[in-house]
Amino acid sequence: MFRIITVHFWVLQGGGRGGEKKNKANYSPPSFPLHSLKSDLTLRLTRPNKPFPITTISHILKEEITHRLRDVRYDPVRSREMTLTLCEVIRTRMKEFMISRYKTVILVHIGQLNGQGLQISSRCLWDPNFDTFVSHSFKNTSLFCSATVYGIYFE
Amino acid sequence: MEEYQNGSEVGVGAGSLLWFGIESVLGGDDYSQTHVNKWTAAIVERCLTQLVKINKPYKYIVTCSVMQKTGAGLHTANSCYWDTSMDGSCTVRWENRTMYCVVSVFAVCIA
Numbered sequence: 381m382f383r384i385i386t387v388h389f390w391v392l393q394g395g396g397r398g399g400e401k402k403n404k405a406n407y408s409p410p411s412f413p414l415h416s417l418k419s420d421l422t423l424r425l426t427r428p429n430k431p432f433p434i435t436t437i438s439h440i441l442k443e444e445i446t447h448r449l450r451d452v453r454y455d456p457v458r459s460r461e462m463t464l465t466l467c468e469v470i471r472t473r474m475k476e477f478m479i480s481r482y483k484t485v486i487l488v489h490i491g492q493l494n495g496q497g498l499q500i501s502s503r504c505l506w507d508p509n510f511d512t513f514v515s516h517s518f519k520n521t522s523l524f525c526s527a528t529v530y531g532i533y534f535e
Numbered sequence: 536m537e538e539y540q541n542g543s544e545v546g547v548g549a550g551s552l553l554w555f556g557i558e559s560v561l562g563g564d565d566y567s568q569t570h571v572n573k574w575t576a577a578i579v580e581r582c583l584t585q586l587v588k589i590n591k592p593y594k595y596i597v598t599c600s601v602m603q604k605t606g607a608g609l610h611t612a613n614s615c616y617w618d619t620s621m622d623g624s625c626t627v628r629w630e631n632r633t634m635y636c637v638v639s640v641f642a643v644c645i646a
Contacts, residue, residue, distance in 0.1 A: 412587035445556045460610045475616065483617040485596060485624075485641045494607030501575035502598035503583050511594065530596050532617075532643045 399439040432531040441516035566634040
């Protein structure tokens, strides 16, 4: 990982002839070669290059969940495996996007429909300018599925 | 019952913190459809507030699921793409006579 530091030297020239005040900022290039500033750490202080692809991930969630659960009846053993499979598959597909500097957390719930009440809530302490989440829910006659992907920008 | 996946410093303390967060909101109550929204909001709020007090350089995601006991099954799984040496998670399962509650916290290191 590389850190590129660009150093700008600003020279302010003030003063001038008596009675006249001029403020002039001049840029003078650094007096040593820039390549000597490259070191082995990365630090990016600005925003991410590419935003988190919310729409694409939403499509991925919808596609994977519908494809795998459309006509499936709830079964304890299979549903347990399916939650793990879905997590892995979603993570693999997201890695294809090479979303740099984003860490991801994927959460999948699969449950049986039995007339019970269920509430899933979440709250996050993060930077709302860069961090976000995508969620998709699915239901058929015997089961429901809820998948959420959180994208956290690594500053 | 608690489960940890760790490199993070949040670790063992997070488990008891989450447990007390749940107990303080749900302890002694029966499942109620009218109150469950308020309960889950209170649990995540309380847990997040306690985590912030630890004062570590982490971003946190706290999720809470409350399900009524009717004999139905529920499976939850998570998968994370992060720095395994610095980031971690903790999941706590709680239950009483009428409901289950599963709370997970994911701690992601900042730089």
